[in-house]
Amino acid sequence: MSEILPLVDDRCVVLDTCFGTGEAFLRQCQSSTRPLHYLAFLARPVTADELAGQSPALRSAWPDHVAGFHRLLLDEGRISLTLMIGDLANCLSQCVAQVDAFLVDPLAAGTVARRLARLAAPQASLHLSAASPVAALEQAGFLFSSPLQACYQPRRPVGKAVATGRRxxxxxxxxxxxxxxxxxxxxxxxxxxxxxxxxxxxxxASGNLAGIVMPVLSQDDNLASRLSRAAYLFAVRRWSALAQPLFDGERCGVLQLARDAEHAAAQQRIALRWQYPARYARWLDSAEAGALLNCETPQGGWLFAQGGWAHPAxxxxxxxxxxxxxxxxxxxxxxxxxxxxxxxxxxxxxxxxxxxxxxxxxxxxxxxxxxxxxxxxxxxQAVRGQVTHVSAPASSAPALVVCREGYLTPPVQGVRCAGATYDQDDALALRWSSQHDNLQRVQAMLPGLWPDTSGFALAGRVGFRCVxxxxxxxxxxxxxxxxxxxxxxxxxxxxxxxxxxxxxxxxxxxxxxxxxxxxxxxxxxxxxxxxxxxxxxxxxxxxxxxxxxxxxxx
CATH class of the missing domain: 3.50.50.60 (FAD/NAD(P)-binding domain)
Known part of the structure; x- marks a missing residue:
């Protein structure tokens, strides 16, 4: 593979449509000292245990097989591995890059030739893993010097995109x-x-004691859900890479309970349709959710096992x-x-x-x-939000984040955080009505947990979201x-x-x-x-x- 990479430039971009278990990727990581952007299409699910080599960092960062792009930062950020999971043609259409070298599966090369050409930098090299008909690639602008290797020759001169100006x-x-x-x-x-x-x-807005880390799901896997999934999985990897105890936080899991029977049925349809990996999102029935919380719950909910909370400051x-x-x-x-x-x-x-x-x-x-x-x-728009702080011993249940219309965290610096309101005013001071709203939502979510809140002190924080x-x-x-x-x-x-x-x-x-x-x-x-x-x-x-x-x- 190294012979098709450019010998100059301060970084290299590779697109690999036959990633397999990563043999070519690992070889390039070992042979190059330059920053490397490696775009890899996964044709089938690959587990961390199947990966070639014994890279602990790669195995640790390896994501579950859920649709979308997944960026992994390795070797202190020198290597950027972006996994593309989905239909190959669609992934290439959605990719924004200028590629220096292609590693291409010959079985798919002809059907995606124009998409490859769209991504090619001037003089980009292309390497086929086996001999195959190359007419479509030649028509797209790839000039073959041997049955397995080609160079991209655009019909019109195109400059390579580079960062300009003072950094x-x-x-x-x-x-x-x-x-x-x-x-x-x-x-x-x-x-x-x-x-x-x-x-x-x-x-x-970043000043709360605890922020929640969890994705959003939908029946049609709409744009907001796809964005949420990409952001959530990248965040989980980044916060793990920062390495606690540099900041307070815990990957204790997040349980998102259904609002009612109709909502629970809709969530079960999502679970049935998308069959998410359990580590990403697992549907629990009411008995399973109750056992996890050590209390009865009217409905089941989603368990996001990789989620949790962190102290934003x-x-x-x-x-x-x-x-x-x-x-x-x-x-x-x-x-x-x-x-x-x-x-x-x-x-x-x-x-x-x-x-x-x-x-x-x-x-x-x-x-x-x-x-x-x-x-x-x-x-x-600035939207007011009040969070309520309730004193709690460190050992008290539940030990994970629970949410529905509101949320409740595990103990954070001696208190649980319950919230948060969405208020249409700009009052800076804490107020009893907002505290009552927060605690009412917790009581509805976890009946009997706090049967009497009349004696609670007014404690918490007010912030203004930017929406x-x-x-x-x-x-x-x-x-x-x-x-x-x-x-x-x-x-x-x-x-x-x-x-x-x-x-x-x-x-x-x-x-x-x-x-x-x-x-x-x-x-x-x-x-x-x-x-x-x-x-x-x-x-x-x-x-x-x-x-x-x-x-x-x-």
Whole structure:
């Protein structure tokens, strides 16, 4: 395999449609010292025990066989392995990459030749694992020098996509979104300046004692479910890689109970249709759920065995610590506006003092982002949420996260967290009515657990989620919302040069932050994207602007 890889460039992208148990992948990992992006199609389920070689890191990170793209980061991030599970033609259509070398199964080569050509970098090499008819590949632009090897010769000159400009970014906000993108860009050699208006990390939406890590399922495996699955599985791997006890958290499992008999029946249909691996999602009937909780439950529920909870502030600190000398953190920096100076952006305070300057600015400051003129048109809403803290001994049951309309955590720093409300006001103080709502939801979910809550003290926390209309994050280059233009596709929407967003994580920052950061870092570096193109488009900050432009021109 090594003979078909380019001898120059600072990184290499390989696409392998005959991954098998990973023999070729492991050979390349051992022979190359350059950053390697390896895109591998899995034609059949492969377990960790079947993998070639004895790589503990690969075996530990190996995912269950569920549809979608799965990015694994190995060798301290030098090697990026993206597994593609599904129909080959669809996976190639959804892949965003510029490939230097192809390893192709000859049985499928003819049917996907044009899709391979779409992904090929100029002079990309192609290697067939066995001789086969090559007419379709030749018509797509692959010139064969032998029965098994070819080179891509595009009919029109095409330059290879490379990252340009200085690799220095200013990040606004030291919550989960900001800390995660700092870690991902620092791992790629970027210099980061992190500005936070508070005196410490995670003082706003990321400031709760515990955040929940779990996916969302649906009968039709819709776009939100696919995004949730990709983000959840990537988050589980990333938080494990950070290695506790760098932060408080526990992969204790999450049990999501059905609301009623009708809802339980719908969930059972999902279980029957998709047959998820038990480690990812397992349906429990009411008796099994009750046995797990050591109390009766009216309905069954989903057990997400890899899920759990984590302390967001601790996660932020661990992420920032991983950045090393690539990162400068400055607290109590109140940025009020930004201005363009040449190819840079200057960030200024209320007195007009320049706090920082760089060609790239990443807004990871939640609801604070729309206070800037360039972002004022983004349709983001602040939604109040109150979490209730209830004193609990460390040994008390249940020992896992339980959720339905609300949630209840295991003991965290001596308390259980119950929440969280969705309130349509901006009150900062704790209030009894919100506490009552939280505890009522817990009592309905786990009857008899707390038969009398009248003596509970008013304790907890109020935060404000940053929420988009479709409840999905905004990840990527920010649109010019004041520009009037025609746009049929996302790429037609004008963008602010150098301005990017990681916004709208709502209640799911621990889930969204790792994958969103990896996606934005890949976009900035011109790397293969870690998820399918339609999912990346669903997170594009310009999606709302595109809809508005279409409506105005329609």
């Amino acid at each position: 220095h970014a200013i990040v606004l906000g030291a919550g989960l979104a900001g800390a995660a993108i700092c870690e991902r860009l620092a791992a790629r050699g970027w210099r980061l300046t992190l500005l936070e208006r508070h005196a410490d990390v995670a003082q706003e 601790g996660v932020c600190r661990a992420l920032l610590a991983a950045c090393g000398e690539q990162l400068t953190v400055r607290y109590q920096q109140a940025v009020t506006r930004l201005q363009r100076v040449g190819d840079d952006w200057q960030l200024l305070d209320a007195d007009g003092v320049v706090l920082a300057q760089a060609p790239t600015v990443i807004f990871a400051n939640g609801n604070g982002a729309t206070g800037f003129a360039q972002l004022a048109g983004l349709p983001l 988009a209309p479709d409840r999905l994050p905004l990840v990527g280059a920010l649109p010019v919302t004041t520009a009037s233009s025609r746009a049929e596709r996302l790429r037609d929407v004008p963008r602010w040069p150098g301005l990017h967003g990681l916004l709208g994580y709502a209640s799911r920052g621990l889930i969204w932050a790792p994958l969103a950061a990896e996606l934005l870092a890949a976009q900035l570096e011109g790397e293969p994207l870690p998820l399918e193109s339609d999912l990346a488009d669903a997170l594009d900050p310009a999606r709302f602007r595109l809809k508005a432009l279409r409506q105005s021109s329609g």
